[in-house]
Amino acid sequence: MSELIRLESIVKSFDDTVVLNGINLSVAENEFVTLLGPSGCGKTTTLRIIGGFERPDEGRVFFDGKDITNMPANQRPVNTVFQNYALFPHMTVGENIAFSMRVRNKPESYIKDKIKYALKLVNLDGFDGRRIDQLSGGQQQRIAMARAIVNEPRVLLLDEPLGALDLKLRQEMQYELVRLKKELGITFLYITHDQEEALTMSDKVVVMNEGYIQQEGTPEQIYDEPVNAFVADFIGDSNILPGQMTDEKLVRINGVDYPCIDGTEQGFPPGRLVDVVIRPEDIDILPYGQGQFNGTIISKLFIGVHYEMLVQSEDGNIEWLLQNYDQHDVGEKIGMKVDPENIQIMHKPKSEAESARELDL
Amino acid sequence: MIAKKRFAVPFIIWIIAGTVIPLASIAYYGFTSRSGGFTFANITAMFQHDHMQALGLSLLLALISTVICLVLAFPMAMVLRGSKYGKQGFLIFVIILPMWMNFLLRTMAWQVLLERQGVINSILVAMGLPRQEMMNTPGAIVLGMVYDFLPFMILPIYNTVSKIDNHLIEASYDLGASRVKTFTSVVLPLSVPGIVSGVTMVFIPALTTFVISNMLGGGKINLIGNIIEQEFTVNSNWYLGSGLSLVMMVFIIASMLLLQKFDKTGGENLI
């Protein structure tokens, strides 16, 4: 896959607030890349810089090897699906889709065919005469997609396109987006604060916080091997605990030693203070006394497929978050164990900003 | 990105020529004597007996009219709020319609009704009752003010009252409040912005009018507006007129500031 978009040390501030702190990012042709992060992390600004709606203070934007940093938005070979869609309210669905083609003075017969094709693609055949306010949220979302793709952009920028939809529709649209991307064969650069969306759809996830890229990688890498506590915490419910390496590939948490798969080779020599991530579904429940450590269930929630439990360690120092398919009662004493490959050792950040800067280097 | 600063250039010129310089010229004339020197005489002229009397009467009549408008308007706004959609539209239409008639004609209508040879007196005479002297009294002026300005009180109050969420009122009942309690501690506080803009829209024109007092007061009752108008149109003493206007503006600004204290939204409901 060849590189299509490259950001080189992008810096951007608004009124003395630095929102982007030197972003480097590469997006390959035909890739589905997601920028993931909490609001205010800089992901939208990054997208707007690529779309041409903001100029970076420093750094360059390359498209297909060409510097487009100063190219106006209306000349860039990218199109955007806006948050809340930005459909033109005084135009019909057909007129909205036709807009970019009319701007380019395409013949009306061509426009007509294209509208038909685009509506078919988003499963809204025959909607061209409808007014925008007659559409449901999900339909508006599809029209926004249709409008953005008729111009055959090489990259589609999607700014939290599912943010305004309810849960069920959002899940449906996730499949729809993946299907669309396959059919169109173009690059998607997607923005969201929803980790589930990011993990299910993307080829590559870029986690951002406070204007820095925290980690980029495949969804599996991000989920299984978060590089720091922020990523681990943001990507899902986790047990993030302070620990210390006591021996080669042995970490001590709350007085108990656990074998793990990281050691000196990975930068965690014995004696080093570390953070440890253990996913709630990776903790196995055993009868009392038969696991690596014991605890008492102090609360239990049924959340659909599985149960979520809070378990207090016997000395009362920590609470573990567990997810399990089996039912256990509150007050029950249980034993627990974690397999070595499910223990993720991370460097301890000195402070959040410092750790971010370190990662950026 | 749509916006370009230079688009505002004509607007800024208009503000300077139409608002800033004219207001500055009132200040200039107000502090200048006829011979051209600096003076406070035009300001202190307000303390002359005639002027004080006119100012006092203006404040009194404006206050009375405002209170009457408020008392009449609030029940009307509540009735409007409680009406069904179609009827509501009709009632609002009926209230707006008189506003579209030139207010001189509306004021004239009361002159026709109240005059010695007017409609009401001829009805009284036909019924064998004695003629009443109704024109040229402060009462007639108040009546004219209330008639002219009442819609300006009803509409802003209705605007805020209609936006009060019914759930709030139900919640108040649910929590055990009586009708009266609900009105005084839920409805009334929430309608303050509407009341404030309604009061502004009635009190200031009433305080500064010279037309209503001229038409229904027969030129015999002078309000501060009449005094100022005469200085400009009859006596051509712009210096004195400006000085008195400055004093009147102090009262306008003071009443606005006072009202603003009640309304934390900052006068957004003014139209």
Next chain:
Amino acid sequence: MRKIFGRVYVVIIMLFLYLPILALIVLSFNEAKSMSVWKGFSLRWYEELFHSKLMVQAIANTFSIAILAALIATIIGTLAVLGLAAMKPRTETVLMGFNNIPMLNADIVTGIALMLFFLMFHWPRGYLTVLFSHTVFCIPYVILSVKPRLNKNTDKLFEAALDLGASERYAFRKIVLPELRPGIMSGFLLSFTMSVDDFIITYFTRGAGINTISTLIYSQVKVGIRPSLFALSTIVFVTALVVLVAVNLRQKRIDAKQAY
């Protein structure tokens, strides 16, 4: 009980608002000049009204000033909204403060202030000074109606148009202007009615030779009310009625269409 009280109250207010107008309408058809004697139906006061050169001239002045003032105010006001949006919030607040002055200030003060301004700069008072003064008090209304239409959403739509390849000019014409149009229209209509309705500011800024309907009424009332003014009242009332009904019906049709 509450309902009955409400109804009675509405009827009382209606009578208060409309009886005086009704009296004028009835008297306008009275053959007699008296306000107290009915001498039979006649249209003579309507004839007198339309034969009055002064009145016809005043009507022409009123409407030509209103249309021109509303037009100028709408152009300057709409441009101002676009200009203000590009300014720093502080500058914008200051300018909006000045913008609100003519609207909040008492008309008599605005009137004499403008009169002094014309006197100071030896601008002979007449048609043009009235027109200028009317634009001064109309612009705030235009700005207040157009400004809310230009918001974050308009920005987004503008960006969307650029994103789809439109030039700034094209995006402005095809997207921004249609978004602002309802505000521009209501600003124009508001200005027009404010201008037609104005008396006080016109009174101070007109020259001796020029009258609008308002100033003519005032000067005639001062001399003594003639029934031709009742005829004028009737015409004004009926016109307002017809216009408002038409506007309301049109709005209903639009609402109905939207409901479908």
